Amino acid sequence: MLFDLHPKIELRELFGRGTEVEYIIQQVISRNWVIISGQRGIGKTSVMKVSINELRRRNSTDGIYLNLRGVKTLRELLSLLISEINRNKLFNIFNVNVNLNFGPLGVELKRGRLTVQRGLLELLLSINRDMVIGLDEVQELSPVSKPLLDVLGNVFMSNPKVRFIFSGSYVGLVKALLSPKEGSPLLGRPPVEVRLRPFDKITSINFLKQGMMELGVDFENNEAEEVVNKLDGIVGWLTLFGNNYAIRKLNYEYSLQSTIEEGKRIMLEELNHFLEGRNRELYLAILSSLKVTKRWKDIKFATSVKLKRSIDDKEFSSALESLIKYNFIDKIKEGEYQITDPILREIDFDHVGRTV
Structure with a gap:
């Protein structure tokens, strides 16, 4: 199933x-x-x-x-x-x-x-x-x-x-x-x-449709497209949505919102595991900055503003590299970065330190 x-x-x-x-x-x-x-x-x-x-x-x-x-x-x-x-x-x-x-x-x-x-x-x-x-x-x-x-x-x-x-x-x-x-x-x-790469849009929609068909659940094309636009081609999140909607019988809006909220809890657990023994404030400031900008120098500037201190280039680059290696962010091209996971992009990193 x-x-x-x-x-x-x-x-x-x-x-x-x-x-x-x-x-x-x-x-x-x-x-x-x-x-x-x-x-x-x-x-x-x-x-x-x-x-x-x-x-x-x-x-x-x-x-x-x-x-x-x-x-x-x-x-x-x-x-x-x-x-x-x-x-x-x-x-x-x-x-x-x-x-x-x-x-x-x-x-x-x-x-x-x-x-x-x-x-x-x-x-x-x-x-x-x-x-x-x-x-x-x-x-x-x-x-x-x-x-x-x-x-x-x-x-x-x-x-x-x-x-x-x-x-x-x-x-x-x-x-x-x-x-x-x-x-x-x-x-x-x-x-x-x-x-392993995320599914493309067509494969993601087909995954949702086939899963719904297995369970005899009707699912509209526009709903499938909205889910994929929100969750990308990450099969774990698509599966969680399908479970909420087709098995637990939650309504469409609540299924999607529940998937995002549960996904945020899972990603926060993963992020906290990664942050053990690391400079927590620096990494969270970088992730928060990545929600509004992509260029290296702009991320670094925004991070410095959030931390209220200057950051050494070597320290900043090392932190970026660690986030890439742990699959939290991607290097799109030379000098540009983005948060990898659609659920991770939903997290308010400015408040993670106080709530977790």
Whole structure:
């Protein structure tokens, strides 16, 4: 069902991303690793889950999906990986290993035998069947980029049966994966990037119409156009609107307004997560300025006025770059920028600091 709010698992449930899924499948079968990129709500998780499921169905490739939201250490990653292996009952994919226990409750590492980094590596190197591991929101592991890259580089060289699909923003670990520097264990072996773009207007309208048709709900063309004009081609917001209107049976105006308000809450949560440990006032002032101007020098001037202080060019450019890498803003052309998400543009950034 198109308007189900959960990430899609089956290919038949996924609208408008068949080409991307087929490409990912072919890359994984060819033993390439893949990174799925794109802004929030664009469908990265659904594309990842469907790709893993299709690889399992068509190619007998075992697969697990890990949501890394809030996972900051290798220990947490290792624990989550073992938990998912056991939950999926993948007990027969390992070679015999003196550092692994295989019991009635599943797989576990023998206590005290290994460091966490070595334990993660041995677990991955012990896999003896084709296996794809989806790491969603992988930028969360940026604080442990160096040891994790060492593990991944070793796995890439030593165990081609294990393949990874990553998703995340272009910062930290993702940047190190896509653009490995001199001395990186993945230099010359970067994953293939699959960037998901918003649907165009016609595809967005067709998505709404097909979802309504599934549920036997009449929907006027002018209403579909208004929804798309408000929400752009962001499939997450279109799905939320469809759920409000066709499943929850809210009236049209309230469905659209509820979608915008709920979307604002979601985007504020995402923004606050991004702002942890950063200069909150600076970033909010930049976003507020971007609602009224696009040019670099005008954004910088407006930001300085809001902050009531001058801003160093380097500090300002670095903040802009971070917002781009986390998919909050786009660089339209040289020297011009805009807020990416239509819902994000609805937020009053001048009051975020006091209300959240």
